[in-house]
Amino acid sequence: MKKFLLSLFVVALCMPAAASISKNKANKDTNQFRYEIECAGNAIQGTYLVKVWSYSKKASVAENQCRKNAVHGVIFKGYGGGQGCVSQRPLANTPGVEAQFEEYFRSFFADGGEFQKYASIMEGTTETVKIGREYKVGVVVSVRKDDLRKALEAAGIIRGLNSGF
Secondary structure, rough: OHHHHHHHHHHHHHHHHHHHHHHHHHHHHOOOOOOEEEOOOOOOOOOOEEEEEEEEEHHHHHHHHHHHHHHHHHHHHOOOOEEOOOOOOOOOOOOOOOHHHHHHHHHHHHOOOOHHEEEOOOOOOOOEEOOEEEEEEEEEEEOHHHHHHHHHOOOOOOOOOOOOO
16 A cells, blocks of 8 residues: 555656656747648638648647647748638748847747737647658637737837838
8 A cells, every 4th residue: 555655646746747848848849830831711801710730749739839830820931822812921021030039939939928819729620640750730720910910010020011111
């Protein structure tokens, strides 16, 4: 009985460390921002409907990072047309803006960061493909691009649409 209680105590101590390692792995995978973004159809005005493919050794990690990658893609990558969509340029199309405002984006994309306000996953849209030792997970995400643009303008990261050239 003592061995059982001792082993139960050890397991209880190790569980937060394991959760921390998993979270660190997710952050490491996300900090590389290795993903693909594409149009997923037409959305309501003020939003983009995109499909984001994220990669990780664990499918759940990749799925959890899709919202973050969708917002990152709308800000820095943009996406091509297809499926009746028009190509969209990135909101921040000035070279080096991510490095210039590195501290802002570090907190913006942190776990529980502000990026969450601008993206929501569409239920029932998850696709998972195993490629070698990792997973490629695709999720359709709705990104509130008008609100995101206003926040980036207010932070001085991008210029407003009504500002002069």
